[in-house]
Structure formats: C-alpha cells, structure tokens
Amino acid sequence: MKTFRVAPYLVCISLILFNCSKKDDGKSHTPKSVNVAFIKAIGGSKNESAKSIINTTDGGYAILGHTQSMDGDVSGKSNESFDLWLLKYDSNHFLQWQKTYGGTDDDRGNDLLQTSDDGYVISGYSKSNNQDVSENNGAHDFWVSKLDNSGTIIWEKSYGFLGADICNSIIQTNDGGFLLTGVLDVSASNGEGNSKNSKSKLFARHAGGDYWVIKIDASGEKEWSKFFGGTFTDTPYDAIQTQDNGYILIGSSDSDDVDISNKKGSYDFWVVKISETGTLVWEKSFGGSQTDEAWAITNTDDNNFIIVGDTRSNDLDVSIDHGAADLWCIKISSSGDLLWEKSFGGNSFDVARSISKTQDGGFIISGSSRSVNNDLTNNNGQNDAWVLKINNNGKLLWQKSIGGSEIDFAYDAVELNNKSIVVVGESSSSNIDISTNKGFSDLLIFKIDP
Numbered sequence: 264m265k266t267f268r269v270a271p272y273l274v275c276i277s278l279i280l281f282n283c284s285k286k287d288d289g290k291s292h293t294p295k296s297v298n299v300a301f302i303k304a305i306g307g308s309k310n311e312s313a314k315s316i317i318n319t320t321d322g323g324y325a326i327l328g329h330t331q332s333m334d335g336d337v338s339g340k341s342n343e344s345f346d347l348w349l350l351k352y353d354s355n356h357f358l359q360w361q362k363t364y365g366g367t368d369d370d371r372g373n374d375l376l377q378t379s380d381d382g383y384v385i386s387g388y389s390k391s392n393n394q395d396v397s398e399n400n401g402a403h404d405f406w407v408s409k410l411d412n413s414g415t416i417i418w419e420k421s422y423g424f425l426g427a428d429i430c431n432s433i434i435q436t437n438d439g440g441f442l443l444t445g446v447l448d449v450s451a452s453n454g455e456g457n458s459k460n461s462k463s464k465l466f467a468r469h470a471g472g473d474y475w476v477i478k479i480d481a482s483g484e485k486e487w488s489k490f491f492g493g494t495f496t497d498t499p500y501d502a503i504q505t506q507d508n509g510y511i512l513i514g515s516s517d518s519d520d521v522d523i524s525n526k527k528g529s530y531d532f533w534v535v536k537i538s539e540t541g542t543l544v545w546e547k548s549f550g551g552s553q554t555d556e557a558w559a560i561t562n563t564d565d566n567n568f569i570i571v572g573d574t575r576s577n578d579l580d581v582s583i584d585h586g587a588a589d590l591w592c593i594k595i596s597s598s599g600d601l602l603w604e605k606s607f608g609g610n611s612f613d614v615a616r617s618i619s620k621t622q623d624g625g626f627i628i629s630g631s632s633r634s635v636n637n638d639l640t641n642n643n644g645q646n647d648a649w650v651l652k653i654n655n656n657g658k659l660l661w662q663k664s665i666g667g668s669e670i671d672f673a674y675d676a677v678e679l680n681n682k683s684i685v686v687v688g689e690s691s692s693s694n695i696d697i698s699t700n701k702g703f704s705d706l707l708i709f710k711i712d713p
Contacts, residue, residue, distance in 0.1 A: 313687035424447075
C-alpha cells in the first residue's frame with residue numbers, strides 16, 4: 264500500500280486558507296450606489312428620537328421612540344416630560360396615526376413588535392407612576408404595553424426594583440409570550456432580580472448593572488427572571504430565540520469574574536446562551552484588547568447568527584483596524600464559535616446599532632459614522648446616519664450616509680415588502696441632506712431604493 268506525503272508548502276497554504284475564513288480579507292470593495300427617495304425630520308420644539316422600526320402586515324411600518332414636545336408634529340401630550348412615541352405609516356409612507364404613552368416623568372421607548380392579532384407590543388423604561396403607567400418601583404423600571412391595532416392600550420406592566428432598570432429589547436417567544444432584556448441594578452435590587460425573589464448566592468459580587476432577562480406570558484405575567492454578569496458593567500442590548508427554544512443575549516461587558524470566564528479587553532462583545540427557563544448554557548467574549556460593544560443580533564439562513572456593534576481594537580479577534588472605531592460584524596455558530604469577522608468604516612468613529620435580514624438573504628445594518636474614507640464616501644458634519652448592506656459572507660454591497668453639519672444618528676432600519684429600506688434615528692441638523700430642524704433633536708426617517 265502506497266503512502267502519500269503532503270508537501271510542507273501545501274500544509275501552509277491550507278492553514279492560511281483556514282485562518283482567512285475567520286478573518287477580514289482586507290480587500291477594498293466597490294459597493295454600488297443607491298437612491299435616497301426621501302428624508303424627513305419630524306418633531307416639535309424639544310427633543311424627539313426613533314429607536315425601532317418594524318414592517319407591518321399591511322405593507323406599511325411602525326416606528327417607536329420618544330418625544331418631549333407638545334407642539335409641531337407631536338399631538339396628544341399634556342406636559343414636556345419624555346413619553347414613548349409610536350407612529351404608524353402605510354405602504355405609501357403616509358402617517359395613519361400617532362400616539363404617546365407614559366406619565367408625567369421620564370418614559371422612553373426602545374423596541375416594538377407586531378403581534379399575531381395585528382396589535383403591537385411596545386417596550387422601554389419608565390420613571391412615572393401615573394397616567395398610562397400604573398406602577399413604579401423606584402428610579403426607572405422596565406415598561407411594557409400591549410396595544411390593539413389602533414394603538415389603544417390593552418394592558419401595561421412595570422418590572423423593576425429601587426434602581427435604574429432599563430429595558431432595551433423585546434422579542435415574541437415561540438409559546439406566544441415575550442422575552443425582555445435590559446439592565447438590572449443588582450445592588451439596588453438587593454439580589455432579588457432572579458425568579459421568586461430568590462437572592463443569588465453571588466449577588467454581592469455583581470455590580471450595579473447586569474444583563475437582566477424577564478420571561479412573561481401573553482398577558483404580561485412574569486414567568487421567570489434571571490440576571491447575569493460580574494463585578495463591573497454588563498449591558499445587554501438585544502436577544503434572539505434559538506431553535507432549541509433557548510435564547511442568545513448580546514451586549515458588552517468589562518467584567519472578568521462571576522459569569523464571565525474569558526475576558527479579552529476593557530469591554531468585549533459578551534454573548535450569553537441560556538436555556539428556555541433561563542439557565543446559563545454557555546457564554547463567550549469576543550473582541551480585542553480595547554473597547555468592543557455588541558448592539559444587535561439576527562439569525563442567518565444557515566442556522567448561525569450575525570452580531571454587530573463597534574470596536575476600537577486591532578488585535579486578538581479583530582483583524583482590521585480602519586481608524587478610531589469601526590463597525591464590527593461577527594458571525595458565530597449556534598454553539599458560539601467564531602466563523603468570521605469583518606470591520607467596516609474609515610479613519611474616524613463608525614458604529615452599528617441594528618441589523619435586520621433582507622428578502623434576498625442579505626442584511627441591513629444601521630448606525631453612524633464620522634469618517635470620509637475607506638468604506639465611506641462622504642461626511643457632512645459630525646456624526647452622519649449610516650446604513651449599509653452586506654451579504655451572508657459579510658461582503659459590503661452598498662452603503663449610504665445621511666446628515667447635515669450637526670449630529671445625526673441611525674438607530675434601526677428595515678426592508679419593506681417592495682424591497683425599499685426605511686431607516687430611522689434622530690437629527691440635530693438643518694442643512695445639506697436635512698432641510699429642516701424643528702427643535703433640539705428631531706425624529707429622522709429616510710428611505711433608500713437599492
């Protein structure tokens with residue numbers, strides 16, 4: 264029987280190809296140009312912002328954020344405290360209705376979804392205990408409200424303790440309930456953020472802010488809650504349900520103890536897999552030796568996950584450094600293995616705040632940029648709202664930045680049924696791309712036709 268000897272140079276080539284599969288190839292791309300169909304800044308004389316957008320079953324879309332104004336484009340407010348602001352548009356981009364929710368204190372919206380009955384669930388945080396908000400447990404609480412299809416409240420719930428407990432995301436679960444994810448002030452809660460008021464034996468080692476996960480049923484009744492983190496700052500921003508009915512939570516952590524086992528730098532992408540009932544299954548840290556923060560996650564057609572955020576690192580898991588901060592995108596397997604990573608941006612500060620799937624299997628990412636080179640073609644002022652599309656392998660297909668001479672952000676984007684893209688955020692500009700400003704900051708909406 265013959266034996267074959269593999270030449271050493273072939274082994275080296277194989278190793279290089281394997282390593283490149285997990286790293287940014289560093290090659291420049293020439294993305295196609297896209298058309299901006301419209302840009303709108305809406306609001307009143309105070310502050311407005313959009314944090315979330317969803318496409319709706321009627322072909323339109325809904326936007327959630329917050330408003331402080333009582334004038335201009337804002338109706339239905341009785342005071343200048345911050346309220347959640349929900350706007351419903353039809354498929355032709357006409358405003359069908361808008362409503363504000365909250366009390367007389369600080370109440371803001373971060374995430375929304377449409378339910379199977381064509382109603383909505385809105386989530387965020389509240390400091391009020393009057394008007395639409397029936398309870399407050401101290402400082403800010405998670406606040407969730409179920410609405411009918413015209414925006415009328417069916418039920419509302421507050422969850423929290425004495426400290427600032429901030430809800431950042433909500434998803435509908437396979438059993439018809441919901442999973443809320445945000446920050447728990449563990450110290451202020453005295454360790455009571457876990458189910459049945461059972462104090463964690465290690466709660467004294469947890470810091471003020473931890474990942475907090477609350478599972479509720481379809482009526483808003485709490486089924487269980489758990490917190491995860493270490494002795495420093497751990498902040499979750501998004502979550503997704505997995506095929507085994509568990510969940511993956513993503514955010515940032517600068518802890519290196521308790522639940523965190525493999526710290527990479529000052530802040531890492533911290534990814535936590537929990538079971539259907541909230542038991543920790545595994546946790547992974549991704550990043551380099553500097554600050555890396557994960558903000559959004561989505562699943563892929565090949566049963567993996569893409570996570571986006573920003574990085575200031577240029578080592579360890581991060582292979583390319585374009586500048587001060589880059590938009591960083593990683594693809595992981597269902598067991599948390601790093602499949603590939605990509606950096607996008609220029610020589611200044613560039614970040615991601617959302618990712619969503621498109622009908623062709625690609626992904627829309629929104630965020631902001633201060634750069635004018637490499638992946639960016641222009642910058643109009645300070646931060647511009649930035650949106651880009653990548654394919655399943657992380658190749659940049661197109662990008663577009665929108666803004667004026669002041670600060671402009673994109674926080675979320677979604678593809679509509681007709682494949683156009685609607686992006687939302689906030690703007691303080693009144694020139695160049697954005698013709699008017701009605702207050703300190705306005706809610707920003709723009710549409711892209713790829």
